Amino acid sequence: MNAILKERIGERVSALKISWRRASLEAGLEAGFIQDIITGRSQHPGEDAVASLATVLKCSPSYLTGQSDDLANPAGAYGATALLSDAAQRPDAVMALRIVDELLAAGHVEAARVAVRRALKVIAVE
Incomplete structure (x- = not known):
């Protein structure tokens, strides 16, 4: 590797x-x-x-x-359709993504990174 x-x-x-x-x-x-x-x-x-x-x-x-030769799609990951389906059932995830999108648009990369990590921790606990 x-x-x-x-x-x-x-x-x-x-x-x-x-x-x-x-x-x-x-x-x-x-x-x-x-x-x-x-x-x-x-x-x-x-x-x-x-x-x-x-x-x-x-x-x-x-x-x-080296587990995949595809730049964008990780091996064994959800497809885009499954991800959108999951997001529709998780309004909290949609809100977190909107917040991250706004932070990135405003140039606040570190704040967006923190928001993503917090959201991932919540998901991992569930």
């Missing part, structure tokens, strides 16, 4: 024309997170860190780790 992870992180950073440092920081991680992966100092990054990084790199965590 590590060789694929290194390759795909490099590929996505290049495609988005952002630095390793910027991608790491936007993902809410230490500034040297990607550098540590690329240089081999970090052998097994956590799933949450990879998921945060995938969001910034505009791909799925399963793409980064």
Whole structure:
């Protein structure tokens, strides 16, 4: 996984024309997170860190780790139809998404990230 992870992180950073440092920081991680992966100092990054990084790199965590070759659709994830169906049954999730959308539109990336993490914690508890 590590060789694929290194390759795909490099590929996505290049495609988005952002630095390793910027991608790491936007993902809410230490500034040297990607550098540590690329240089081999970090052998097994956590799933949450990879998921945060995938969001910034505009791909799925399963793409980064080599479990899928599809940039957007993580292996074994809900299809878009199932996600919309679930959202219709969860007005609280819809409200959380609207709040995140407004925060992002206003340029408040960190606040949006916090809102997403809180919503995910609530969902995990249920």
